[in-house]
Amino acid sequence: xxxxxxxxxxxxxxxxxxxxxxxxxxxxxxxxxxxxxxxxxxxxxxxxxxxxxxxxxxxxxxxxxxxxxxxxxxxxxxxxxxxxxxxxxxxxxxxxxxxxxxxxxxxxxxxxxxxxxxxxxxxxxxxxxxxxxxxxxxxxxxxxxxxxxxxxxxxxxxxxxxxxxxxxxxxxxxxxxxxxxxxxxxxxxxxxxxxxxxxxxxxxxxxxxxxxxxxxxxxxxxxxxxxxxxxxxxxxxxxxxxxxxxxxxxxxxxxxxxxxxxxxxxxxxxxxxxxxxxxxxxxxxxxxxxxxxxxxxxxxxxxxxxxxxxxxxxxxxxxxxxxx
Ligand code: ACO
Numbered sequence: 001x002x003x004x005x006x007x008x009x010x011x012x013x014x015x016x017x018x019x020x021x022x023x024x025x026x027x028x029x030x031x032x033x034x035x036x037x038x039x040x041x042x043x044x045x046x047x048x049x050x051x052x053x054x055x056x057x058x059x060x061x062x063x064x065x066x067x068x069x070x071x072x073x074x075x076x077x078x079x080x081x082x083x084x085x086x087x088x089x090x091x092x093x094x095x096x097x098x099x100x101x102x103x104x105x106x107x108x109x110x111x112x113x114x115x116x117x118x119x120x121x122x123x124x125x126x127x128x129x130x131x132x133x134x135x136x137x138x139x140x141x142x143x144x145x146x147x148x149x150x151x152x153x154x155x156x157x158x159x160x161x162x163x164x165x166x167x168x169x170x171x172x173x174x175x176x177x178x179x180x181x182x183x184x185x186x187x188x189x190x191x192x193x194x195x196x197x198x199x200x201x202x203x204x205x206x207x208x209x210x211x212x213x214x215x216x217x218x219x220x221x222x223x224x225x226x227x228x229x230x231x232x233x234x235x236x237x238x239x240x241x242x243x244x245x246x247x248x249x250x251x252x253x254x255x256x257x258x259x260x261x262x263x264x265x266x267x268x269x270x271x272x273x274x275x276x277x278x279x280x281x282x283x284x285x286x287x288x289x290x291x292x293x294x295x296x297x298x299x300x301x302x303x304x305x306x307x308x309x310x311x312x313x314x315x316x317x318x319x320x321x322x323x324x
Contacts, residue, residue, distance in 0.1 A: 040255025164288020
């Protein structure tokens with residue numbers, strides 16, 4: 001029997017400070033009505049000034065370890081998806097490793113912006129399938145508030161901070177209705193579209209991290225097409241129909257993009273885990289945050305078929321299908 005990756009547990013963390021649309025009205029020329037109508041967002045969490053991405057990643061990881069009832073020492077891999085690392089280097093993953101007290105292991109970051117978690121999950125899954133790792137902590141963690149341009153009202157109202165984690169473990173694969181774990185991942189990128197969404201800085205250009213620049217309307221158009229494509233590829237590759245999916249856990253960028261994707265799948269919105277209203281767009285953290293919320297609220301249950309999909313800067317996009 002081939003080796004597969006099963007999902008042992010999930011965990012998440014949101015910073016204490018909640019910033020509502022009404023709070024933003026005081027500092028940006030905007031309204032709660034505009035933000036909610038265009039994006040579905042009502043509020044987001046912002047990290048404290050001295051709270052870093054690795055601090056948030058660590059807290060999400062601790063929750064996942066607690067849920068799985070395993071020790072940090074038993075991990076042999078840590079992969080963190082982030083666009084907002086504490087420092088240019090070392091990676092957030094190595095900081096989490098040290099803070100958790102994990103002995104020498106594989107640890108690195110993956111950068112695919114909002115698609116980062118799907119990319120990281122895919123990397124972890126392939127390491128496990130190749131027999132190289134047995135128990136991998138996969139994290140999506142972002143301090144998006146650190147790269148917002150407060151002079152640009154079209155972007156600064158959309159993002160939030162947070163972290164989500166998932167622990168994957170190698171198991172002997174089963175077939176048919178007994179099949180569990182990650183069924184497949186599909187990853188894509190089209191660098192020709194990189195100018196639609198980027199930061200206007202970086203270590204090798206300005207020497208600063210820069211701020212988000214986005215052509216929202218263009219990104220929106222591609223998002224619906226690309227995500228529907230990635231979702232269809234996941235279904236086709238596994239010979240699964242949309243009706244068999246228990247939960248859609250999409251990247252939480254915009255309620256209108258999520259609704260359009262659900263509609264293309266003919267999936268009622270009641271079967272979609274939605275956090276965008278309360279979290280805003282937390283980039284690579286959004287899928288594991290939503291997944292964990294689905295699990296902890298009792299909606300995502302063991303045995304459920306869950307479809308994840310995302311799209312972000314690059315442009316990158318992708319999907320992952322798993323039985324929890
Ligand atoms: N408050 C009030 N008015 C605003 C605001 C604001 N915060 N921002 C823009 N407006 C105004 C604009 O000035 C414009 O006014 P005008 O018509 O007088 O010129 C009007 O609202 C419409 O602006 P648009 O940008 O065309 O608004 P749109 O309906 O496209 O919504 C949004 C904008 C929410 C950004 C949408 O395009 C979107 O969600 N795009 C996709 C975002 C996404 O999915 N990103 C991918 C992931 S992010 C990542 O990878 C980091």
